[in-house]
Amino acid sequence: MSLDILEQAKNSLRGQLTSKQNMTKESKQIMKNNCPVCNQNIDSSIEVCPRCDCPIETFASQEDYKDYLEKIVRPRIKEWEERGIEYILINKDTAYEVRRPSATNVETEIIIPAEHKGLPVLSIGDGAFSGCAKITSITIPHSIKRIGCWAFANCTSLANATIPDGVTDIGAYAFENCTKISNIIIPLSVSCLGGFAFSGWTGSQIIDVIGKKDESAALNMGWDNSWLKNSKATIRGMHLD
Numbered sequence: 001m002s003l004d005i006l007e008q009a010k011n012s013l014r015g016q017l018t019s020k021q022n023m024t025k026e027s028k029q030i031m032k033n034n035c036p037v038c039n040q041n042i043d044s045s046i047e048v049c050p051r052c053d054c055p056i057e058t059f060a061s062q063e064d065y066k067d068y069l070e071k072i073v074r075p076r077i078k079e080w081e082e083r084g085i086e087y088i089l090i091n092k093d094t095a096y097e098v099r100r101p102s103a104t105n106v107e108t109e110i111i112i113p114a115e116h117k118g119l120p121v122l123s124i125g126d127g128a129f130s131g132c133a134k135i136t137s138i139t140i141p142h143s144i145k146r147i148g149c150w151a152f153a154n155c156t157s158l159a160n161a162t163i164p165d166g167v168t169d170i171g172a173y174a175f176e177n178c179t180k181i182s183n184i185i186i187p188l189s190v191s192c193l194g195g196f197a198f199s200g201w202t203g204s205q206i207i208d209v210i211g212k213k214d215e216s217a218a219l220n221m222g223w224d225n226s227w228l229k230n231s232k233a234t235i236r237g238m239h240l241d
Helices: 003-033 062-082
Strands: 086-090 095-099 109-111 119-124 137-139 183-186 206-210 234-238
Touching: 086 119
Parallel strands: 095 119, 109 137, 183 206, 206 234
Antiparallel strands: 086 095
């Protein structure tokens, strides 16, 4: 064998080894830093993505990596894109917060469960359903303590929504431009109500405030001074006997 041919063979072998090493390094970086399905940033020790349940793996060859993408990742990507809502662990992994991956894939009627995978669902995240113009009804369980900022902003078809007793925090712009809701009741449990929470509401819409005997008392609840700003809704007190 000539020296040229021998040198070419060595170079080819070096290239194959480098390619495999790079592939291993690349796959570890991809699989161990970001989920290939939902792009969730994950710890290097995680074996299953906490956001979408996709197995997180590493590979020694490009063939194995391609096989993983074809058989595991792609079907899960399709499933992920079709999901209406998602659940994110909060409070040191003791509870869940509701969010959603895509406004275009949300059903018209949303029912939020009180529990998910054995843990309570305590929060509706900031912007969780913002801009979901298809939603007509939302069922919120009594487990919910917080409704985030812009949670239902611009849900222009939302007609049925009840804030359950037990909610303590409603964020700014939470129900902005939800002009199809005819009446909503703010329970006595709400201690924090953000600014512009009902911005864009019309004069035909009614907001009842439990625990106050009239409109004047209802407007002085100690919440953010701008909670009713940019709203023309009718405010009524609902005094508890």
